[in-house]
Amino acid sequence: MSLQQAVILAGGQGTRLRERLGDRPKPLIDVAGVPLLERQISLLKRYGYQHILILVNYKAEQIRQFCQNHNNWGLHIECIDDGEPSGTAGAVLNILDKLHTDFLVVYGDTMLEVDLARFAATHAAHPQSAGTIFLHPNDHPHDSDLVELDSNNFVTAFHPYPHPADTYLPNLVNAALYILRREALNPWRTKQPQGVFDFGKHLFPKMVAARQKLYGYNSFEYIKDCGTPARLDKITFDFQSGKIERMSLKHKQPTIFIDRDGTLNHEVGHLNNPDKLELFEGVAEAIRKLNQANYRTCLITNQPVIARGECTLAELKNIHNKLETLLGQKGAFLDRIYFCPHHPDKGFAGEVAALKINCQCRKPAIGMIQQAKQELNANLPNSWLIGDTTTDLETAHRAGIRSILVQTGHAGRDGKYQRPPTFTAPTFPQAVNFILNNTPPTPK
Numbered sequence: 001m002s003l004q005q006a007v008i009l010a011g012g013q014g015t016r017l018r019e020r021l022g023d024r025p026k027p028l029i030d031v032a033g034v035p036l037l038e039r040q041i042s043l044l045k046r047y048g049y050q051h052i053l054i055l056v057n058y059k060a061e062q063i064r065q066f067c068q069n070h071n072n073w074g075l076h077i078e079c080i081d082d083g084e085p086s087g088t089a090g091a092v093l094n095i096l097d098k099l100h101t102d103f104l105v106v107y108g109d110t111m112l113e114v115d116l117a118r119f120a121a122t123h124a125a126h127p128q129s130a131g132t133i134f135l136h137p138n139d140h141p142h143d144s145d146l147v148e149l150d151s152n153n154f155v156t157a158f159h160p161y162p163h164p165a166d167t168y169l170p171n172l173v174n175a176a177l178y179i180l181r182r183e184a185l186n187p188w189r190t191k192q193p194q195g196v197f198d199f200g201k202h203l204f205p206k207m208v209a210a211r212q213k214l215y216g217y218n219s220f221e222y223i224k225d226c227g228t229p230a231r232l233d234k235i236t237f238d239f240q241s242g243k244i245e246r247m248s249l250k251h252k253q254p255t256i257f258i259d260r261d262g263t264l265n266h267e268v269g270h271l272n273n274p275d276k277l278e279l280f281e282g283v284a285e286a287i288r289k290l291n292q293a294n295y296r297t298c299l300i301t302n303q304p305v306i307a308r309g310e311c312t313l314a315e316l317k318n319i320h321n322k323l324e325t326l327l328g329q330k331g332a333f334l335d336r337i338y339f340c341p342h343h344p345d346k347g348f349a350g351e352v353a354a355l356k357i358n359c360q361c362r363k364p365a366i367g368m369i370q371q372a373k374q375e376l377n378a379n380l381p382n383s384w385l386i387g388d389t390t391t392d393l394e395t396a397h398r399a400g401i402r403s404i405l406v407q408t409g410h411a412g413r414d415g416k417y418q419r420p421p422t423f424t425a426p427t428f429p430q431a432v433n434f435i436l437n438n439t440p441p442t443p444k
């Protein structure tokens, strides 16, 4: 299935951008010489979208005129003024009759460079879902609305900011890009309250409460809103410096694969409780540097405690939520957290029989790295694995990536494999400094 129809929500006033906008409406804000709306339409056109509905409100006539002046870029474009502002979901529910069975929703104030074909293919692969929403980790999860997924990536909860101090939440934020099924929205037309009705704050939580399935699509690709002068300047800088282009999935991504216990946090034997997770000094700051240098960051950890019944999946999730919370407090994030829950040897009391297998993901097998190659388009020859055991070194070798052995945790003295590291470093932060000082993130 390829999608043909997109809805652009272009009714915003852009009050905070007034000085930059002059008398223009927000979707026509200039980003490095081209109005944002035109950049969005070019992206849609590149991915084969033929029908675009632009939901206008504030200064509608200027937007209509702008499209006419460009002969609608050769597409079927219709500007619809729906009168009273009714929120993002309200605006879409009001025009449901005009929509295809599946359609894309784009917010008119976002700069984005997303592989829309891949996004649509993921949506199509989950026909039981009411929609697919684009999510990403950000560098300030503590003051963001966060989304929680189950192990199949369906949304289980929305957690609006502010968050309770005593809970750990995953770092996943609604990036404001959706593919929705018309049929799934239909029942909400009559249940829509008067006034503003938004997707993120109102409709999606109601859909989850009504047991409708929303698939969470987690990607590092670039989506940012330009709501304030500072954000607009950041987007312009990211565009001009080539960052937005480099974050496209069509480019292979240099990736730092990171072991967990003994590398990021103190090795404490069987870590089965978030209270026992304690990061080494400087770890969050180091991951933040990798984020800013545009490396992908990917945790890969063996967690045989799951197979042995010493830690439940819920407990492990909570541990990783704490990890993401601690990183997020310092402006750092991981693009992916992969874990192997398996263990090959049977015979432990309380073990989970189904997980006692010889799998493809338990390091030194390279299943988790192959998954990153697929999901993140990881560029293995330009990637690194940082870990504290010879198992990590053997994993890196088998995957064809360079390794750095840190002198924390096991410090390579576990004796399992005779595999030297490419380099050694005293600690994780020093390993990161070594990488950043000696190798450019995107070697040509």
Ligand SMILES: [Zn+2]
Residues within 6 Å of the ligand: 340, 341, 342, 359, 360, 361, 362
């Ligand atoms: Zn496994």
